[in-house]
Amino acid sequence: xxxxxxxxxxxxxxxxxxxxxxxxxxxxxxxxxxxxxxxxxxxxxxxxxxxxxxxxxxxxxxxxxxxxxxxxxxxxxxxxxxxxxxxxxxxxxxxxxxxxxxxxxxxxxxxxxxxxxxxxxxxxxxxxxxxxxxxxxxxxxxxxxxxxxxxxxxxxxxxxxxxxxxxxxxxxxxxxxxxxxxxxxxxxxxxxxxxxxxxxxxxxxxxxxxxxxxxxxxxxxxxxxxxxxxxxxxxxxxxxxxxxxxxxxxxxxxxxxxxxxxxxxxxxxxxxxxxxxxxxxxxxxxxxxxxxxxxxxxxxxxxxxxxxxx
Amino acid sequence: xxxxxxxxxxxxxxxxxxxxxxxxxxxxxxxxxxxxxxxxxxxxxxxxxxxxxxxxxxxxxxxxxxxxxxxxxxxxxxxxxxxxxxxxxxxxxxxxxxxxxxxxxxxxxxxxxxxxxxxxxxxxxxxxxxxxxxxxxxxxxxxxxxxxxxxxxxxxxxxxxxxxxxxxxxxxxxxxxxxxxxxxxxxxxxxxxxxxxxxxxxxxxxxxxxxxxxxxxxxxxxxxxxxxxxxxxxxxxxxxxxxxxxxxxxxxxxxxxxxxxxxxxxxxxxxxxxxxxxxxxxxxxxxxxxxxxxxxxxxxxxxxxxxxxxxxxxxxxxxxxxxxxxxxxxxxxxxxxxxxxxxxxxxxxxxxxxxxxxxxxxxxxxxxxxxxxxxxxxxxxxxxxxx
Numbered sequence: 001x002x003x004x005x006x007x008x009x010x011x012x013x014x015x016x017x018x019x020x021x022x023x024x025x026x027x028x029x030x031x032x033x034x035x036x037x038x039x040x041x042x043x044x045x046x047x048x049x050x051x052x053x054x055x056x057x058x059x060x061x062x063x064x065x066x067x068x069x070x071x072x073x074x075x076x077x078x079x080x081x082x083x084x085x086x087x088x089x090x091x092x093x094x095x096x097x098x099x100x101x102x103x104x105x106x107x108x109x110x111x112x113x114x115x116x117x118x119x120x121x122x123x124x125x126x127x128x129x130x131x132x133x134x135x136x137x138x139x140x141x142x143x144x145x146x147x148x149x150x151x152x153x154x155x156x157x158x159x160x161x162x163x164x165x166x167x168x169x170x171x172x173x174x175x176x177x178x179x180x181x182x183x184x185x186x187x188x189x190x191x192x193x194x195x196x197x198x199x200x201x202x203x204x205x206x207x208x209x210x211x212x213x214x215x216x217x218x219x220x221x222x223x224x225x226x227x228x229x230x231x232x233x234x235x236x237x238x239x240x241x242x243x244x245x246x247x248x249x250x251x252x253x254x255x256x257x258x259x260x261x262x263x264x265x266x267x268x269x270x271x272x273x274x275x276x277x278x279x280x281x282x283x284x285x286x287x288x289x290x291x292x293x294x295x296x297x298x299x300x301x302x303x304x305x306x307x308x309x310x
Numbered sequence: 311x312x313x314x315x316x317x318x319x320x321x322x323x324x325x326x327x328x329x330x331x332x333x334x335x336x337x338x339x340x341x342x343x344x345x346x347x348x349x350x351x352x353x354x355x356x357x358x359x360x361x362x363x364x365x366x367x368x369x370x371x372x373x374x375x376x377x378x379x380x381x382x383x384x385x386x387x388x389x390x391x392x393x394x395x396x397x398x399x400x401x402x403x404x405x406x407x408x409x410x411x412x413x414x415x416x417x418x419x420x421x422x423x424x425x426x427x428x429x430x431x432x433x434x435x436x437x438x439x440x441x442x443x444x445x446x447x448x449x450x451x452x453x454x455x456x457x458x459x460x461x462x463x464x465x466x467x468x469x470x471x472x473x474x475x476x477x478x479x480x481x482x483x484x485x486x487x488x489x490x491x492x493x494x495x496x497x498x499x500x501x502x503x504x505x506x507x508x509x510x511x512x513x514x515x516x517x518x519x520x521x522x523x524x525x526x527x528x529x530x531x532x533x534x535x536x537x538x539x540x541x542x543x544x545x546x547x548x549x550x551x552x553x554x555x556x557x558x559x560x561x562x563x564x565x566x567x568x569x570x571x572x573x574x575x576x577x578x579x580x581x582x583x584x585x586x587x588x589x590x591x592x593x594x595x596x597x598x599x600x601x602x603x604x605x606x607x608x609x610x611x612x613x614x615x616x617x618x619x620x621x622x623x624x625x626x627x628x629x630x631x632x633x634x635x636x637x638x639x640x641x642x643x644x645x646x647x648x649x650x651x652x653x654x655x656x657x658x659x660x661x662x663x664x665x666x667x668x669x670x671x672x673x674x675x676x677x678x679x680x681x682x683x684x685x686x687x688x689x690x691x692x693x694x695x696x697x
Contacts, residue, residue, distance in 0.1 A: 076474030088490030095498040187604045
């Protein structure tokens with residue numbers, strides 16, 4: 001018995017459902033997700049690393065109370081790792097066993113060897129399979145890491161939600177999975193793929209949103225620390241760096257400060273923990289010193305003023 | 311058949327081959343026979359005969375016509391044969407296909423006599439050689455046009471890069487999974503040993519070209535060169551910079567170069583301005599590198615190295631760029647002059663991080679680059695750092 005997903009009735013409802021799982025989605029993103037669920041179209045999320053693209057899929061799976069199937073992309077990813085593969089060693093073993101038992105008959109064995117028990121299902125196939133419960137959330141992570149050939153496979157899959165295994169025939173999803181594709185934009189993904197999806201660019205969050213994320217996601221963080229951390233990261237993003245700090249870096253940093261029992265941020269602490277926010281030697285060097293002092297001063301002003309108004 | 315005709319036809323065959331046409335020896339024999347039937351009274355007939363036999367691609371017809379006009383009209387003052395052989399041989403080494411201008415070339419029509427024996431002037435080869443070796447800054451308008459045609463058609467093959475993808479092959483390592491798969495039909499016995507090898511793909515190229523005031527005399531030709539490159543290779547990205555950086559890949563790949571050129575000038579707001587190499591490189595590293603620097607590309611920087619900015623910034627950004635690419639090649643039009651030494655501070659700072667420092671002042675140097683990229687090997691030409 002296939003259940004249908006409890007698709008939220010409105011964008012508000014979805015936003016609340018996500019918020020309940022500590023995911024703060026702004027309106028634009030929430031609308032995109034809502035439409036993806038409603039129209040049963042893949043959702044293509046693009047944005048800088050660490051803005052919470054992958055988190056959308058994870059949270060969605062929890063909110064919809066269904067399985068999350070994740071496919072991490074890499075260059076050279078092919079059908080045997082993404083879709084399916086026959087379990088050759090098991091097939092060979094089976095031949096030997098049948099031989100030993102003198103049960104080897106040609107036609108029968110050939111048929112027998114290419115049945116489900118000998119099939120290794122990779123993420124994409126698993127996502128299409130009829131399940132007992134609800135259709136899963138399929139996360140195709142960092143599609144930009146895969147090569148163009150793989151995008152080709154996906155086109156077919158995403159348009160029909162069907163794959164064909166020559167020995168078994170077509171396998172089609174009775175109820176298509178919720179597909180979330182993410183990209184860090186290290187290259188431009190082909191338009192043909194994007195055309196089949198709902199596209200959403202995720203920006204770095206503004207102060208208020210990030211503050212809500214930090215407060216929601218970091219256990220034990222005080223309101224004051226959360227504000228200062230957020231304000232500092234916001235300031236840091238105004239500096240031109242090779243790689244700006246993402247939200248995940250903010251969360252890591254806040255968690256680190258909590259672990260270090262800091263109630264406020266000061267210059268020394270930042271110097272010591274800057275490696276959590278910036279992962280680039282050049283960036284770290286360019287921020288250290290006087291510049292850091294300026295950033296901190298501005299952040300503290302902002303942090304306290306917003307605290308005052310709150 | 312006239313005794314002079316056979317060697318001339320053969321010579322003509324070589325010229326065509328040199329120009330990039332696939333002229334099979336068997337076809338040449340056919341042509342000789344056919345010419346006997348048709349005769350050589352009418353130029354037009356001769357042209358049609360040879361064209362019918364020696365050309366089998368529409369794109370080659372114009373090339374053939376140019377070569378024909380040149381060859382059967384030109385006249386010589388003596389030792390015409392030898393340079394022509396050289397002409398026939400040379401382009402084959404340079405690039406797979408060269409443009410009409412390469413053969414159609416700049417040979418003066420000095421024929422006025424009724425001498426039926428067609429020969430080529432010794433000046434012909436050297437004249438086109440003049441165009442190839444003439445500094446871009448000194449080209450006349452006419453020469454610019456001819457050189458542009460040459461650049462637009464330049465053969466671009468960038469060498470390959472081994473990808474992470476496998477395909478079945480005849481060489482390479484044994485494909486264990488596939489053996490298992492195939493052996494199923496032999497009852498589990500590994501009778502066949504299929505192999506697999508890595509897929510190779512052309513290496514992408516990223517070009518950053520300086521269009522500041524000091525580069526003005528070279529900009530036009532170098533842009534033409536970049537246009538040819540963007541169109542001639544599957545994965546090329548190009549950027550222009552003076553004081554700021556502009557991505558122009560799209561413009562370069564659109565339509566004709568002439569139209570593209572005016573669009574380019576409109577897009578690049580700081581055209582002909584001062585140079586800020588360091589800032590431009592930084593802008594590239596910060597905003598574009600992550601998007602366009604994939605699969606270990608070859609990076610070309612085209613600039614004379616006159617920079618008003620901070621040389622340390624140049625050095626820092628060059629170092630960063632170098633780490634993310636396969637090879638970093640700096641093309642400097644000034645390097646064509648024998649007396650040039652890279653002494654500007656920006657240039658000196660950059661040179662430490664450059665794999666190859668090459669001239670880019672005339673056609674010959676750009677052709678050399680094309681060959682060189684294809685060969686895919688690192689070699690240092692011109693002056694490397696003046697120690």
